[in-house]
Amino acid sequence: MRYLTAGESHGKQLTTIIEGLPSLMPLTKENINESLLRRQKGHGRGKRMQIEKDLVDIVGGVRHGYTLGSPIAMVVYNDDFKHWEDVMGEDPIDDDQKIRRVVSRPRPGHADLNGAMKYGHRDIRNILERSSARETAARVAAGAVAKTLLAHLDINIVGFVREIAGIQAKEYPEMSMDDRVKISEESPVRCLDAEAGQKMMDAIDKAKKDGDSIGGVCEVYIEGMPAGVGSYVHYDRKLDGRIAGAVSSINAFKGVEFGIGFEAARKNGSEVHDEIAWEEEKGYYRKTNRLGGFEGGMTTGMPIVVKGVMKPIPTLYKPLQSVDIESKEPFNASIERSDSCAVPAAAVVMEHVVAFEVAKALLEQFPHDQFPKLKKAIDQYREEIRCF
Amino acid sequence: MRYLTAGESHGKQLTTIIEGLPSLMPLTKENINESLLRRQKGHGRGKRMQIEKDLVDIVGGVRHGYTLGSPIAMVVYNDDFKHWEDVMGEDPIDDDQKIRRVVSRPRPGHADLNGAMKYGHRDIRNILERSSARETAARVAAGAVAKTLLAHLDINIVGFVREIAGIQAKEYPEMSMDDRVKISEESPVRCLDAEAGQKMMDAIDKAKKDGDSIGGVCEVYIEGMPAGVGSYVHYDRKLDGRIAGAVSSINAFKGVEFGIGFEAARKNGSEVHDEIAWEEEKGYYRKTNRLGGFEGGMTTGMPIVVKGVMKPIPTLYKPLQSVDIESKEPFNASIERSDSCAVPAAAVVMEHVVAFEVAKALLEQFPHDQFPKLKKAIDQYREEIRCF
Amino acid sequence: MRYLTAGESHGKQLTTIIEGLPSLMPLTKENINESLLRRQKGHGRGKRMQIEKDLVDIVGGVRHGYTLGSPIAMVVYNDDFKHWEDVMGEDPIDDDQKIRRVVSRPRPGHADLNGAMKYGHRDIRNILERSSARETAARVAAGAVAKTLLAHLDINIVGFVREIAGIQAKEYPEMSMDDRVKISEESPVRCLDAEAGQKMMDAIDKAKKDGDSIGGVCEVYIEGMPAGVGSYVHYDRKLDGRIAGAVSSINAFKGVEFGIGFEAARKNGSEVHDEIAWEEEKGYYRKTNRLGGFEGGMTTGMPIVVKGVMKPIPTLYKPLQSVDIESKEPFNASIERSDSCAVPAAAVVMEHVVAFEVAKALLEQFPHDQFPKLKKAIDQYREEIRCF
Amino acid sequence: MRYLTAGESHGKQLTTIIEGLPSLMPLTKENINESLLRRQKGHGRGKRMQIEKDLVDIVGGVRHGYTLGSPIAMVVYNDDFKHWEDVMGEDPIDDDQKIRRVVSRPRPGHADLNGAMKYGHRDIRNILERSSARETAARVAAGAVAKTLLAHLDINIVGFVREIAGIQAKEYPEMSMDDRVKISEESPVRCLDAEAGQKMMDAIDKAKKDGDSIGGVCEVYIEGMPAGVGSYVHYDRKLDGRIAGAVSSINAFKGVEFGIGFEAARKNGSEVHDEIAWEEEKGYYRKTNRLGGFEGGMTTGMPIVVKGVMKPIPTLYKPLQSVDIESKEPFNASIERSDSCAVPAAAVVMEHVVAFEVAKALLEQFPHDQFPKLKKAIDQYREEIRCF
Incomplete structure (x- = not known):
């Protein structure tokens, strides 16, 4: 399974193509819209999130509510494009029009300067x-499609916020998946701990007032994965490695860890x-889950626990100093938008990015042409390893 | 540039093939042996490291000290294989011989159990x-070849230990690359801070005495990378994402972070x-380097600073409980080897793993058929972006 | 450079995403529409081609007539979708509606039966x-974007028909590129030889009258490629191998050859x-071009000459016997559409498929972030190898 | 499944690493040596083939006659390396030594000139x-490992010679696989038709006497493949396309075709x-096999029939004109070796190259962690599609 995305922020649309899904998997627009909606929520989001409601159109690969096995194309239209057509249109324009609109001031903490140098753009x-x-x-x-696949395989995934500013x-190792989903959904900061959640909201409000921004830590938690997914035989097939790569590629993420993560440096x-135990009914299991569901690049059958850190959004009312690339004069970096904290939304993004990697690893390991066969094969494998 | 490795721990040899290097790059066995030797050093290593000295043989892709452009094959022979031929030979053996040798006891913290279930091995x-x-x-x-390439491009890289147990x-943001290399090399725990280094050694000695093991945090530091390497245009081309994936695929690593990493969750x-400044001679630069040399998945031109956490080695004198897969009876996990701390060696491994990803990204971005042209193109680019 | 496509024949749209193009390359809808239009022409096409005129919409990656460096998304809408919405809609429908529409009769020569078995579809x-x-x-x-890139690099490509039924x-080794383009464009069967072209049209008319279909051989011809593109160092980097793979993946193609191709089996x-010569002005060149522009998986600098054979379209008025997958009863295979010869259109498809592989190989070999730099690097290389 | 190779013709060794094989598959050196030996045979081979007998050493991934699931490394040593150590050694040498040995005369029909320009080698x-x-x-x-896998899945493959000079x-559509293997093995030119085989040998002898070389057409024939392997859903997953790419990447191959191939351009x-039929016992089958076992990029369940054309070896006693890259003076191209016809050996190479692609496609489609499970899944699928 692989995917490509295309589209600019104020362009006509965002486009995603996923190739490599099984046929005969139930999939509807609603599966994806629910995820898109969740991404837009969260205390501390700016105005744009409220104006535009992202809705997907499935334009390939699905018929009558089921996947065909052919590539799936999805579109999120930009309703606001009519106001941006002059600025972002694909047709050639006159040179004098161009000049008027040029952005020559790179914002610190963004791709602006490095990207301009790499691609030779002066605008x-x-x-x-x-x-x-x-x-x-x-x-x-893309991740919503993966999540749908996982859900049909009884693998559930949720992203929530562990830390802001x-x-x-608090950690809730015993909390059920249902509660994790429900409580995080009801929290405006996607936090399982109501008390901390309130403090986070206060911190967000304060940051907003101060014209500053704050970051945080997201956690993604997955239940239901069988043991032995991923592989130790070659480094680029380790599932934790792939997840780390995918999480670190989310905008503004600066780190990732599994289980106790960096704490492992401070313990014996x-x-x-995690000690290994076995019971006839449960099969092999671990008494603890400090390693976050991974050993040797493979799942252990315990919940996957992965955390990622998002830095504060760099576009601030309290500006940072930068340099105009035309005049080479210093200036105070402009504000392109105004979220003071995007960590709750980032938890949703991370959830979906991880879902994709996990689903991809399952499709690599199990027969993936037809969804019902995939499900059957995974169920059989679960039974097999119980008494391995 | 891509590579595959093969070989078992007690097998005949380890083999690496790298495909995609430029021609006409100076490369000798010594470049690689130096790296292999550094990997074997470190306070707290077990006996095996002292007995076997890894030496490479280059068996393809290099002629008279220069790369040909064809794939490079490297071999590290296992001198001890003669004692393991019966156990690890590739030829079929009688069934009764097999039974005698079967390992049926998975060690917690290793690939043992998950791997056995995935691949169906009862031994x-x-x-x-x-x-x-x-x-x-x-x-x-593989990384030593990449490091050699980087060195010829005036890009220098070093791995050292930031934390053990x-x-x-201490951090030394102003320390020169030469000092980082020299001081870490002289420290038995690859630590830039002599005082902390002594405490680390004490902790290792104590762990050894206690039959326990300890982990730590490694840092890799790279100087000389031009800005704009990597890309924001598609998530799987972000260089920090790729580095995170590669680091997380190192045995026993449980997390990775860039620059201030997880601290970003606690700051405004x-x-x-990092504010942006410009001077005619230096070009664009940052007054700080909190983001560890990355913005938008691309290098900023500041040093790359990446940290990875290694968990304590799970093979202990103080054993962990597990379950025999034949009898399903609990047992105390056996000791396969006896390092109490492998963090200094892991810093060397991480250095090389990161070097490979960085070199790969450069080869993708710049013309890579001939090394002298690659060097010229990178030097030109450096000059161009100075006055961009 | 890579691309994915999505979309069903009677679905809402076809979607293409290309990732990996340089920035600052001129690109407009017209570049692509011209290619789409050429694909729809040709003596012997059925009605559908006349009704629907394919027009592209660029929905990502291009701004004001230039590529951004970000992925390019393109859409070809299906104007006829309103009549197909019931049959091809993505939303779930009632079971009784489904049954009415099921196709249970696989056509020989199509993916129908093998695809149904693989993906478990009974419709x-x-x-x-x-x-x-x-x-x-x-x-x-996708190929039209590649062709545009090639054209800006003074590399020109044309597909025409060499044989039908x-x-x-005749071969015209000395014919100029301009004439090849012009003459093939004016010929209703894309044939450079007017006399043979007339006979081909007669054969198509006869096949149509007989309710039969006929195939043919297409040639793609490329001028302007510098020598040394592709590589012998690893088998999967040979450019002729990649072109052969791409051509053989075009619907209904059953073979591919370079230069004299299969004739090479009959000659000393x-x-x-092709003997090698050198003149100061021209540099190295060949006196003949029997090998079709390739030696050792690399271009020789001579024109690339590649041929592909297309089998007759299997959907015929003169039906073929098959078996209903529900009743297991034999039947005469139904007609889904009615082109009696699609070879002229296939020449256009092949032209674009080859263009993509050639452009991809250039982008791998030369610096590809910015188009103007790419052009400069290729021009420099051309000059270098002239006096090599 | 993927593989890399390394090694130069007169270097120390050839190395192959294959990654992605299932565990628990029987594999011995003999499986591979048999293939290597077959590659060296054939009427018309030069002296080198008789002197050096290629033997493989398995140096990773196999234990006690079974695959581990880890990468497999294989080495073919060059016994003659001791005589080439000065010329081909990897250690730096003095400049004056280098000069003496430089080859500055590119042979037409080889990678020599294009490769030298691309990689900047003057030697x-x-x-x-x-x-x-x-x-x-x-x-x-690599292909021998794939062939072993296929054989254990009751999929048999053979390469033979269809045409020389x-x-x-003659074609033998009804000939059994066993006879194809046996007869081709006994023929010094790997030809199923004894009479034609004798004429081929005469032609080879004549070519040798004349100081010329001759080419030919090889066929690879595979029995036992289930229908529906490969995929039509994305162009780069079509199995015939991949095979065409792999075959065209064999040294000196200039074309490839499936089934009746280019003849399809001359028929209605x-x-x-191939009309489709069904019988309870046999399941779906075709009455003919003109399409060579492929429809829509997938297998049809009929034998795979693929042909490739090899051009005459370009190193001749009857020399071709070329140009010295130092003096720019014309010369008559030198002889590096002296096979007058390598087509019989090429049939063996092609057999193995195709075997790899076919095995790879099976591993992608079916569960591939453990060989016994793979076998079971394929057997189940065969049964399923019989009554589909």
Whole structure:
């Protein structure tokens, strides 16, 4: 399974093509719209999120509610494009029109300057339109298809917020998946810990008032994965490695960890590993899950626990210094938009990005032409390894 | 540029093939042996490291000290194979011989159990021989070639230890590359901070005495990368994402971060980003480097700073509980080897793994058929972006 | 450079995403529409080609007539979709509606039966909608972008018809590229040889009258490629191999050859190879071009000459016997559409498929971030190898 | 499944790494050596083939006669390397030594000139050592592993010679696989038709006497493939396309065709397609096999029939004119070796190259972690589609 996305932030549309899905899997627009909607929510989002409601159109690969096996194409239209047609149209324009609109001031913390140098653009709009986090809507669409596949395989996934601006939520290792989903959905900051959640909202409000922005830590939690998915035989087939790569490619993410993650540097080996037990009914299991569901690049059958850190959004009312690429004069970096905290939305993005990698690994390992056969094969495997 | 590795821990040899290098690049065995040797050093390594000295043989792609442009094959022979021929030979053997040798006891924290279930092996030796960290010697060989390429492009890279068992080394943001290399090399724990280094050694000695193991945090630091390497245009071309994926695929690594990494969740946006400045001689630069050399999936031209966390080695004198896959009876997990701390070696491995990804990204971006042309193109680009 | 396509024959639209193009390359809808239009022409096409005129919409990656460097998305809408919405809609429908429409009769020579077995579809429409040659419009869109790139690099490409129903056109080794383009465009069967062209049209008319179909041989001819593109160092980097793979993946193509191709089996070595000459002005060149522009998987600098054979379209008025997958009863295969000869259109498809592979190889070999730099690098290389 | 090869013609060794094989598949050196030996046989081979007997060493991925699931490394040592160490050693040498040995005369029909220009080598030995057909031994080793896998799945494959120097062997559509293997093996030119075979040998002898070389057509024939392997859903997943790409990447191959191939351009549609029939015991089958086992990029369940054309070897006693790259003076191209016809050996190479692509497609489609499960899944699928 592979996918490509295309589209600029203020362009006509975002487009996603996914290739390699099984046939005969139930899939509807609603599966994807639900995910797109969740991405747009969250205390601290700017105005744009409220104006535009992302809705997907499935334009290939699905017929009468089922996948065909052929590539799936999805479109999220930009309703606002009519106001941007002059700026973002694909047709050639006169040179004098161009000059008027040029963005020559790169914002720190964005792709602006490096991208302009790499691609030789002197109008930085040519960079920022694609490097914008708007593209994550296209990735969420891809991930929503993956999530649907996982759900039909009894593998459930949720992303929530563990920390914002240094305020850490409590851990709930025993909380059920249903509760994780429900509570995070009801929290305006996608936090399982109501008390911490309130403090996070206060911090967001304060940041907004101060014209500053704040970051945080998201967690993605997956239940139902069988053991032995991924592989140790070659480094690029390790599933945790692939997840880390995908998470680190989300806009503004600066780190990723599994299970206790960086804490593993501060503990003895006897406190870090998960002892192995077996019971006839449950099969092999671990008494703890410090390693976050991975050993040797493969799943252990325990929940996958992966965290990612998002830096504060760099577009601020409290500006950062930069340099105009034409005049080479310093200036205070302009504001392109005004979210003071996008961590709750980032948790949704991360959930979908991880879902895609996990689904991809399952499709690589199990027969994937027809969804019912895939499901049967995974169920059989679950039974087999129980008594391995 | 791509590479494959093969070989089992006690097999005949480790083999690496790299495809996609430019021609006419100076390369000798010594470039690689130096890296292999560094990987074997470090306070806290077990006996095996002292007995076997890894030496590479270049068996393809190099002639008279220069790369040909054709694939490079490298071999690290296992001198000890004669003692393992019966156990690890590739020829069929009688069934009664097999039974005698079967490993049926999976060690927690290793690929043993998940790997056995995935690949259907009832003799866990079939897993552990490949999942062993011995394979990192083959990855270091690949990385040593990449490091050589980088060095000829005036891009220098070093890996060192930032933390062991909770003991954190001081940061030295102003320390020169030469000093980083020299001081880390002289430290038995590859630590730039002598005082912390001594404490780390004490902690290792204590862990050894206690029959326990300890982990830590490695840092890789790269100087000389031009800005704009990597790309924001598609998520799988972001260089930080690729590095994160590669680092997380190193045995026993559980997390990775760039620049201030997880600290970004605890700071305001105004404290996280790196303001942009310009001077005619230096070109664009940043006054700080909190983002670790990356914005928008591309290099900023500042040093790349990436950290990875290694968990304590799971093979302990203080054993963990597990279950025999034949009898389904619990047992205390056996000891396959006896390093109490492999973090200094892991810093070398990480250095080479990161070097490969960085070199690969450069070869994708710049003309890569002939090394002298590659060098010229990168030098021209450096000059161009200075006055961009 | 890579691309994905999506879309069913009677679905809402065809979608193409291309990732990996340089920035700052001039590109307009007209570049692509011209290619789409050429694909629809040709003596012997059925009615559908006259009703629907394919027009592209560029929905990502292009701004004000220039590429951004970000992925390019292109859409060809299906104006007729309103009549197909019930049959091809993506939303779930009631079961009784489904039954009415099921196609259970696989046509020989199509993907119908094998596809149905592989993907478990009992309604063969689920196969034929994607396996239809309609998808080649999406590939032509991708190829048109590649052709535009090549044209800006002074590399020109044309596809024409060499043979239909056993009628062979004369070869014109000395004919200029301009004439090849002009004459083939004016010929209703894209044939450079007017006399043979007339016979081909007669054969097509006769086949139509007889309710039969006929195939033929297409040639793609490329001028302006520098020598040394592709590589011998690893088998999957040979450019002729990649072209052969791409051509053989065009619907109904059953073979591919370079230069004299299969004739090489009937000649002595002294008659097959191309002697090497050198003149200061021209650089190295060949006195003949029997090998079709390739030696060792690389271009020689001579024109690329590649031929592909298309079998007759299997949907005929003169039906073929098959078996209903529900009743297992034999039947005479139904007609889905009525082209009696699609070879002229196939020449256009092949032209674009080859253009993509050639452009991709150039982008791999030369710096490809910015188009003006790419052009400069290729021009420099041309000059370099002239006096090599 | 993927593989890389490395090694120069007169270098120390050829190395192959295959990644992605299932565990628990029986595999021994003998499986591979048999293939290597077959590659070296054939009327018309030069002296080198008789001196050196290629033998493989398996140096990774196999234990006690079974695959582990980890990458397989194979080595073919060059016994003659001791005589070439000065010329081909990897260690730096003095400049004056280099000069003495430089090859500055590119041979027409080889990679020599294009390769030298691409990689900037002024000593053409740096090209010819890797571009040599010697590398096909490494590809045969990879293919031999694939062939072993196929054989255990009751899929059998054989390559033989259909034509040499215009002498065409009769077709034997009814001949059993066993006879194809046996008769071709006994024929010094791998020809099923004894009479034609004798004429081919005479032609080879004559060519040798004349100092000329001759080419021919090889056929690969595969029995036992289930229908529906490959896919029509995306162009790069069509199995015939992949085979065409792989075959065209064999040294000196200039074309490839499936079934009646180029003849399809000379027949009516009613004579080209294969009507579909069904019987309870046999399932679906075709009454003919003109399409060579492929429809829509997928197998039909009929034998795969693919042909490839090999041009005469360009190194001749009857020399071709070329130009010295130093003096720019014309010269008559030198002889590096002296096979007058390598078509019988090429049939073996092609057999193995095709085997790899076919095995790869099966592994993509069916569960491939454990060989016994793969076998079971394919057997189940065969049964399923019989009554589809």
